[in-house]
Amino acid sequence: LRPTPVRFSHPWVAFKLFLRVGRDVIEWNWRVLRGTLGRGEHMPQGGFITVPLDLRDPNGLAVLAAIMCVIPGTIWSEIALDRSALLVHIFDLEDAQHEIALIKQRYERPLMEIFE
Numbered sequence: 001l002r003p004t005p006v007r008f009s010h011p012w013v014a015f016k017l018f019l020r021v022g023r024d025v026i027e028w029n030w031r032v033l034r035g036t037l038g039r040g041e042h043m044p045q046g047g048f049i050t051v052p053l054d055l056r057d058p059n060g061l062a063v064l065a066a067i068m069c070v071i072p073g074t075i076w077s078e079i080a081l082d083r084s085a086l087l088v089h090i091f092d093l094e095d096a097q098h099e100i101a102l103i104k105q106r107y108e109r110p111l112m113e114i115f116e
Contacts, residue, residue, distance in 0.1 A: 006059050010114050017110040021067055024106070028072040028091075035073075035092050044092035048077065051086040051100050055108050060115035067107050 008014070035044035055061060061083065068076035073091030080086070090099055 006115075008114060013110050013113050017107070017114070020106055020110075021070070024071050028074070032072045032091055045094075046089060046091050047093035047096070048087055048089050049093065049096045049099055051088055051103050051108075053079075053084055053086055053108065054104075055112050055116070056083055057112075057115040060111040063115075064107055064111055068103075 034042075038044060053061075055064065061079070064086075065076045065079075068074050068086075068088060075089045076086065077089050078087040088099075088103065093099060
């Protein structure tokens with residue numbers, strides 16, 4: 001991902017995204033803690049999901065990568081060469097479609113509004 005000149009708009013959306021990510025960091029810290037202390041049927045079942053991307057701006061993708069890496073329990077693993085999909089590992093994957101929808105709604109949509 002090579003940076004391009006930043007065209008930043010919608011600072012209020014950026015602020016709300018910042019708060020959302022902060023809240024998710026706290027929430028996922030607790031989720032990972034519970035998972036690491038779990039026993040038997042409460043053990044986390046991690047897995048990979050493929051998130052189809054509509055976001056194309058390199059700066060927006062860089063921010064999305066940072067978000068995915070800062071939230072405990074999620075790791076940006078790989079992006080398709082054409083930037084159409086993202087492979088993410090989730091520490092405690094219960095419902096793949098739900099997690100994909102959350103990533104698209106919580107992070108990708110605001111980033112598109114900010115950078116595109």
